[in-house]
Amino acid sequence: MAPNRTSPVIIITGTPGTGKSTHAQLLADESPIPLKHINVGKMVKEQGLHEGYDDEWQSFTVDEDKLLDELEPLAAEGGMILDWHTCEVFPERWVDLVIVLRCNHTLLWERLEERGYPLKKIQENNEAEIMNVVFDEASEAYQPEIVVELQSESMEHLRGNVDRIVAWINNWREDQGQRDVRQRDNEEEQLKSR
Numbered sequence: 001m002a003p004n005r006t007s008p009v010i011i012i013t014g015t016p017g018t019g020k021s022t023h024a025q026l027l028a029d030e031s032p033i034p035l036k037h038i039n040v041g042k043m044v045k046e047q048g049l050h051e052g053y054d055d056e057w058q059s060f061t062v063d064e065d066k067l068l069d070e071l072e073p074l075a076a077e078g079g080m081i082l083d084w085h086t087c088e089v090f091p092e093r094w095v096d097l098v099i100v101l102r103c104n105h106t107l108l109w110e111r112l113e114e115r116g117y118p119l120k121k122i123q124e125n126n127e128a129e130i131m132n133v134v135f136d137e138a139s140e141a142y143q144p145e146i147v148v149e150l151q152s153e154s155m156e157h158l159r160g161n162v163d164r165i166v167a168w169i170n171n172w173r174e175d176q177g178q179r180d181v182r183q184r185d186n187e188e189e190q191l192k193s194r
C-alpha cells in the first residue's frame with residue numbers, strides 16, 4: 001500500500017466478457033469515495049499507447065512503457081479503478097485490491113458471441129477462462145491476501161460483488177485513518193524526545 005494514498009487503487013480484471021466494465025461502472029457510481037473508472041483498453045486506443053493494430057487478434061499491441069507512464073501519476077494520487085483483462089503489468093506498489101471476475105464458460109461464450117468476436121478470439125478467451133489464466137497471473141503478481149475471485153454470472157452476483165467491494169473500501173478508509181493517527185502520534189513523540 002502506498003503510504004500517502006488517501007483513496008485506494010482497485011484492479012478489476014478477468015477474461016473479456018466476465019463483466020469488468022459493468023462492475024467498474026457500478027462501483028464508480030456507488031463508491032463512498034470518488035473513484036475514477038479507467039477502461040485501460042479504451043485508453044490505449046484513444047491515447048495511442050500502442051505499437052499498432054494486430055489484424056490476426058483484432059486488438060492493439062500495447063506499449064506497456066507508455067501505458068505505465070500515463071497511469072503513474074494517477075496511481076500515486078489513488079482513487080482509481082483499473083479495468084483490464086490483464087493486470088500483472090501494474091507494479092505492486094500501485095495496487096490495494098485485485099478483483100478477478102469469473103464466469104461459467106458456456107455463458108462467457110454467449111456473451112462474446114453477442115459482442116461479435118471472431119470464432120478464434122472466442123475460443124482463445126474461453127480456453128483462458130477454463131485454464132484460470134487471469135487468476136493465476138494475478139496470484140503470481142500480487143500478495144494472495146489482496147487478490148479476490150468473484151463470480152459474475154447474474155445480476156445478483158453483480159449486486160453482491162459491488163456491495164462487498166464498497167464494504168472493503170469503508171474498511172480500507174478506517175485502517176488508513178488509524179494509520180494516519182499512529183503516524184502523527186509517532187511524529188509528535190519524536191519531536192518531544194528531541
Ligand SMILES: Nc1ncnc2c1ncn2[C@@H]1O[C@H](COP(=O)(O)OP(=O)(O)O)[C@@H](O)[C@H]1O
Pocket residue numbers: 014015016017018019020021022023111151152153154155157158
Ligand atoms: N454479473 C453479470 N450478470 C449478468 N450479465 C452480466 C454480468 N456481468 C456482465 N454482464 C453482461 O456481460 C456482457 C459483458 O460485460 P462487460 O462488463 O462488458 O465485460 P468485460 O468488461 O469484462 O469485457 C455485457 O453484456 C454485460 O451486460
